[in-house]
Amino acid sequence: xxxxxxxxxxxxxxxxxxxxxxxxxxxxxxxxxxxxxxxxxxxxxxxxxxxxxxxxxxxxxxxxxxxxxxxxxxxxxxxxxxxxxxxxxxxxxxxxxxxxxxxxxxxxxxxxxxxxxxxxxxxxxxxxxxxxxxxxxxxxxxxxxxxxxxxxxxxxxxxxxxxxxxxxxxxxxxxxxxxxxxxxxxxxxxxxxxxxxxxxxxxxxxxxxxxxxxxxxxxxxxxxxxxxxxxxxxxxxxxxxxxxxxxxxxxxxxxxxxxxxxxxxxxxxxxxxxxxxxxxxxxxxxxxxxxxxxxxxxxxxxxxxxxxxxxxxxxxxxxxxxxxxxxxxxxxxxxxxxxxxxxxxxxxxxxxxxxxxxxxxxxxxxxxxxxxxxxxxxxxxxxxxxxxxxxxxxxxxxxxxxxxxxxxxxxxxxxxxxxxxxxxxxxxxxxxxxxxxxxxxxxxxxxxxxxxxxxxxxxxxxxxxxxxxxxxxxxxxxxxxxxxxxxxxxxxxxxxxxxxxxxxxxxxxxxxxxxxxxxxxxxxxxxxxxxxxxxxxxxxxxxxxxxxxxxxxxxxxxxxxxxxxxxxxxxxxxxxxxxxxxxxxxxxxxxxxxxxxxxxxxxxxxxxxxxxxxxxxxxxxxxxxxxxxxxxxxxxxxxxxxxxxxxxxxxxxxxxxxxxxxxxxxxxx
Amino acid sequence: xxxxxxxxxxxxxxxxxxxxxxxxxxxxxxxxxxxxxxxxxxxxxxxxxxxxxxxxxxxxxxxxxxxxxxxxxxxxxxxxxxxxxxxxxxxxxxxxxxxxxxxxxxxxxxxxxxxxxxxxxxxxxxxxxxxxxxxxxxxxxxxxxxxxxxxxxxxxxxxxxxxxxxxxxxxxxxxxxxxxxxxxxxxxxxxxxxxxxxxxxxxxxxxxxxxxxxxxxxxxxxxxxxxxxxxxxxxxxxxxxxxxxxxxxxxxxxxxxxxxxxxxxxxxxxxxxxxxxxxxxxxxxxxxxxxxxxxxxxxxxxxxxxxxxxxxxx
Numbered sequence: 001x002x003x004x005x006x007x008x009x010x011x012x013x014x015x016x017x018x019x020x021x022x023x024x025x026x027x028x029x030x031x032x033x034x035x036x037x038x039x040x041x042x043x044x045x046x047x048x049x050x051x052x053x054x055x056x057x058x059x060x061x062x063x064x065x066x067x068x069x070x071x072x073x074x075x076x077x078x079x080x081x082x083x084x085x086x087x088x089x090x091x092x093x094x095x096x097x098x099x100x101x102x103x104x105x106x107x108x109x110x111x112x113x114x115x116x117x118x119x120x121x122x123x124x125x126x127x128x129x130x131x132x133x134x135x136x137x138x139x140x141x142x143x144x145x146x147x148x149x150x151x152x153x154x155x156x157x158x159x160x161x162x163x164x165x166x167x168x169x170x171x172x173x174x175x176x177x178x179x180x181x182x183x184x185x186x187x188x189x190x191x192x193x194x195x196x197x198x199x200x201x202x203x204x205x206x207x208x209x210x211x212x213x214x215x216x217x218x219x220x221x222x223x224x225x226x227x228x229x230x231x232x233x234x235x236x237x238x239x240x241x242x243x244x245x246x247x248x249x250x251x252x253x254x255x256x257x258x259x260x261x262x263x264x265x266x267x268x269x270x271x272x273x274x275x276x277x278x279x280x281x282x283x284x285x286x287x288x289x290x291x292x293x294x295x296x297x298x299x300x301x302x303x304x305x306x307x308x309x310x311x312x313x314x315x316x317x318x319x320x321x322x323x324x325x326x327x328x329x330x331x332x333x334x335x336x337x338x339x340x341x342x343x344x345x346x347x348x349x350x351x352x353x354x355x356x357x358x359x360x361x362x363x364x365x366x367x368x369x370x371x372x373x374x375x376x377x378x379x380x381x382x383x384x385x386x387x388x389x390x391x392x393x394x395x396x397x398x399x400x401x402x403x404x405x406x407x408x409x410x411x412x413x414x415x416x417x418x419x420x421x422x423x424x425x426x427x428x429x430x431x432x433x434x435x436x437x438x439x440x441x442x443x444x445x446x447x448x449x450x451x452x453x454x455x456x457x458x459x460x461x462x463x464x465x466x467x468x469x470x471x472x473x474x475x476x477x478x479x480x481x482x483x484x485x486x487x488x489x490x491x492x493x494x495x496x497x498x499x500x501x502x503x504x505x506x507x508x509x510x511x512x513x514x515x516x517x518x519x520x521x522x523x524x525x526x527x528x529x530x531x532x533x534x535x536x537x538x539x540x541x542x543x544x545x546x547x548x549x550x551x552x553x554x555x556x557x558x559x560x561x562x563x564x565x566x567x568x569x570x571x572x573x574x575x576x577x578x579x580x581x582x583x584x585x586x587x588x589x590x591x592x593x594x595x596x597x598x599x600x601x602x603x604x605x606x607x608x609x610x611x612x613x614x615x616x617x618x619x620x621x622x623x624x625x626x627x628x629x630x631x632x633x634x635x636x637x638x639x640x641x642x643x644x645x646x647x648x649x650x651x652x653x654x655x656x657x658x659x660x661x662x663x664x665x666x667x668x669x
Numbered sequence: 670x671x672x673x674x675x676x677x678x679x680x681x682x683x684x685x686x687x688x689x690x691x692x693x694x695x696x697x698x699x700x701x702x703x704x705x706x707x708x709x710x711x712x713x714x715x716x717x718x719x720x721x722x723x724x725x726x727x728x729x730x731x732x733x734x735x736x737x738x739x740x741x742x743x744x745x746x747x748x749x750x751x752x753x754x755x756x757x758x759x760x761x762x763x764x765x766x767x768x769x770x771x772x773x774x775x776x777x778x779x780x781x782x783x784x785x786x787x788x789x790x791x792x793x794x795x796x797x798x799x800x801x802x803x804x805x806x807x808x809x810x811x812x813x814x815x816x817x818x819x820x821x822x823x824x825x826x827x828x829x830x831x832x833x834x835x836x837x838x839x840x841x842x843x844x845x846x847x848x849x850x851x852x853x854x855x856x857x858x859x860x861x862x863x864x865x866x867x868x869x870x871x872x873x874x875x876x877x878x879x880x881x882x883x884x885x886x887x888x889x890x891x892x893x894x895x896x897x898x899x900x901x902x903x904x905x906x907x908x909x910x911x912x913x914x915x916x917x918x919x920x921x922x923x924x925x926x927x928x929x930x931x932x933x934x935x936x937x938x939x940x941x942x943x944x945x946x947x948x949x950x951x952x953x954x955x956x957x958x959x960x961x962x963x964x965x966x967x968x969x970x971x972x973x974x975x976x977x978x979x980x981x982x983x
Contacts, residue, residue: 058887084892092889100887105880109979110902119898120888155978171888 039222124175263567391569458495778861786869808863913969
């Protein structure tokens, strides 16, 4: 008889794929008690989701198969139930509920939310239709959706992403489960919405004494919310412990690596991120030995033995699957954190935006009558100086990508001017934009969708060299392409491969090489790392920083992740609904944020350190980013601003200087 | 929703008006004199002039169009010199036959096709799946007229189980009607069943791997409830378009079947009026076909909005 609410013992799940046997979960043991919040952290492919999906038998079988272990829930081994048996169906949704990553696609679009919530209630609690409806309304109130009586007949499309995730929670809580699993539940949401959802989850499980399992790749989230943490790598749990033990007495080299690889809001910026070298192992080629040994800076002979290292127990809660204790680890590679290469920022502006506006007309009816403008960019003015990195942050709909596309003249401006190297390019005809196009390059977010799948890597990189006639002879062309490959850390021998033969991080290197091939002076990076795994993100950030120093590049770095932006940028621009709300030097933004939105954005981001987290005073804001079509009058932030007054409702505050190049647009400062 | 339907109705009226212009100009696109073209050049001069005048061909074009359109709206579809009847009578006598065959075969194709599609998708990779899929491919590849001839040969001529021609409405003589309609309906629905089955299968397979099906499964729902409560409604949305298309086809395509089985339906009328240059009848048939197509499309669009809240709420 197990004393834990759920105890997973030695779970092994495999997928029989064409390329071989993929050991997705390899001997994972974990447990959770009533009312506890635990976190399972790992990168993509680490097996964190598969572990929990296996317990509920939700993995596709075939090709998946649970080959070993047991999962004891309330005294019964639920792994022994059949995939479609009524016993496992009672556990699913009834005893253990799940919330998934994509709120946009996880709800059935053709059923009302009332039907979808009510279904669970009727199934597990045996309620009548009328009673289920009442319960659904009550659940909507519980997750913070007011007037449930009318909203219950709405379809998922009528809700925003954050609201849909609330509905998912309502649905998961419908049958009073014992355990709630949040599988990357907030990854697709905006930073401030993410915080609201996580706080909601924490409140609900506290109120109902439900256990919460947070599955995430985000170490900072578990630092803020989880009591105990399991770190997974390539199907193994490599370290487990309480939150404090994991972050303060880190024992496994992989966990250490992760912590060094992520930029922190409160860290010293001169610290260079220490990337974990190499790539996660191919799960189809997994051997018996420590899966991290190939990338581990401390690996020794012992690690190449074909056995998984046993857990060293440091305390009843803390253990790590490594041959060595932290004190015994000796680096075999030069781990000396290299200093950041110095760079020079000139006082001469490379790009000046003056009152740039971009409106998209909205048409309606058969006659396509113009009824309104969506003001995606409204009077955006700032400058970028030669050699600097300007960070641009904001949540969805703030206009950051529109701005990038407008600068590139992929959109025509509605008003204002864009001055590049002293020349107004905002109204230049396409044929006279050629040399600007060579000078200004772009790195996209999604390294999977932005590279032509049929073009070889070499020609992707070399295309611009040809287009701009930058190589006079074929030899020079080859030399230049090879140079670019080496500059971004790729082997030129890979030139003939096509994009799908590269990993995500390698593809992003390819995009960078391709952007650099026209020898630009200014590069716009639009969320260049957000599609990548944590350990790969650090590699790309370091690469971008090095390339800037070596080639004297200027970056406009767009991201939603303030800690990353802060790490790489010299100055930061914060945007909200098409307006610039604050411009600040990087160091002041965290220490002295002026605009209430910036304050909220900063405090929504958890710091990967439970001790620091507990001591933080946080500004929290309500609601979600409104749609641009229903843009508020006056200060665009006023409906969510805790300090809003009558004045804010009517007049939009201009950007004002507060010294040291720090500007903000708020009436209340 | 009401606004959406009104909007679509107005669009339908516009489309029909455009088609009426095309149908009207048909008579003027024929080289030479339309009356001679229709009745042959041997007719006496007086007769020609009389017909020319009755058809209003001596008036300005615009006036002719509105006169013609006005008559149609009043229910006067003109006189068919080939059938020696008013066109309204020709159509009224034959429309029920064609509609009956069209609707019966459409109902069979839709129900059976979707059913096979769901079965093959749910049991993907099983023997049932492969057998039905192979049959569906054969069904799509097989020409209707060939199937009709083969059926007539086997069941009509060799086994003598079923009559090879003619048509009786069920309320006239049920037994005879059923026996007479079996072969035509089979011919008219085989292609439809095959297409629906294949489309439903791929649409279901697409839906089954969606996130919301995973959500439904994680709720602990029964497999049958997941399929019929969550998957089917989503999978049928793309099938609706197809239904609109095939309804029109079974109406327009009935010409072949009616000719082979010697059924006096509208399809046959169309073929005959075309062969005999009976332009008044042809104009009406064309308008009728266009109207049916528009109504089918309208119904599909309304069904779409009903099935998919994303369209309804826009």
